[in-house]
Amino acid sequence: MSNYEKADSWSIKAQKEGYPARSVYKLQEIDKKFGLLPANPLQINEQYRVLDLGAAPGSWSLYVLRRLSGRGFLASCDLSPLSRRPDSGLFDGENFFFKQADIFAADTRATLTTLGPFSLILSDAAPPTSGGRLVDTARSAELAGAAVLYARSALKHGGNFCIKIFQGADTAAFIKETRPLFNSLKTFKPRACRASSFETYLVGLGFKTPR
Numbered sequence: 373m374s375n376y377e378k379a380d381s382w383s384i385k386a387q388k389e390g391y392p393a394r395s396v397y398k399l400q401e402i403d404k405k406f407g408l409l410p411a412n413p414l415q416i417n418e419q420y421r422v423l424d425l426g427a428a429p430g431s432w433s434l435y436v437l438r439r440l441s442g443r444g445f446l447a448s449c450d451l452s453p454l455s456r457r458p459d460s461g462l463f464d465g466e467n468f469f470f471k472q473a474d475i476f477a478a479d480t481r482a483t484l485t486t487l488g489p490f491s492l493i494l495s496d497a498a499p500p501t502s503g504g505r506l507v508d509t510a511r512s513a514e515l516a517g518a519a520v521l522y523a524r525s526a527l528k529h530g531g532n533f534c535i536k537i538f539q540g541a542d543t544a545a546f547i548k549e550t551r552p553l554f555n556s557l558k559t560f561k562p563r564a565c566r567a568s569s570f571e572t573y574l575v576g577l578g579f580k581t582p583r
């Protein structure tokens with residue numbers, strides 16, 4: 373099957389399953405492989421809180437809300453609004469908060485961190501692609517750096533972390549700097565990533581609270 377056929381089949385599957393974007397299958401594969409969220413729904417209680425940065429149109433948020441099954445809490449943030457069409461009312465629940473804002477802004481960080489501490493921080497945030505790889509990887513590295521700042525201030529000891537990064541010249545240094553914060557930090561490229569894309573995901577398990 374060609375890459376385009378695969379992309380189409382993922383989009384069709386997403387539509388059938390009520391997700392606004394095919395990117396949900398990247399998170400699903402990472403979750404299945406690394407156990408980002410507890411496999412046993414009974415381990416999810418009201419203290420289980422998740423932060424989703426760069427959340428629009430909302431597939432990852434919807435996936436998390438479905439996995440939470442009415443327990444726990446999800447806070448999401450994006451410059452753009454979420455797509456309300458396929459949410460089946462989950463975005464109206466009391467265990468969900470959405471802020472339409474810039475994750476770099478100090479007031480956004482203040483609002484979101486007070487909603488923690490979080491058991492899981494996700495960031496699929498990506499800059500609008502300019503076509504210039506150097507510019508795009510530099511902007512993606514800034515977004516990844518912002519996600520690490522959220523982790524430093526609001527991720528629980530033992531918490532998990534999964535962020536997108538466009539691979540560039542500084543990625544290795546960024547990973548080296550971030551690795552000591554977790555018991556394990558791995559890069560992983562899910563099958564649903566387009567082969568031509570230079571995005572990858574960093575998966576950190578077991579956050580070590582700075583002493």
Ligand SMILES: C[S@@+](CC[C@H](N)C(=O)[O-])C[C@H]1O[C@@H](n2cnc3c(N)ncnc32)[C@H](O)[C@@H]1O
Pocket residue numbers: 392393395396425426427428429430431432433449450451452473474475476496497498499500515
């Ligand atoms: C690939 S999309 C996320 C897709 C999402 N995970 C889903 O499954 O629906 C990347 C998102 O990052 C957001 N983004 C980029 N820079 C941002 C910033 N500074 N603050 C908030 N969101 C940002 C974009 O608006 C865009 O919606």
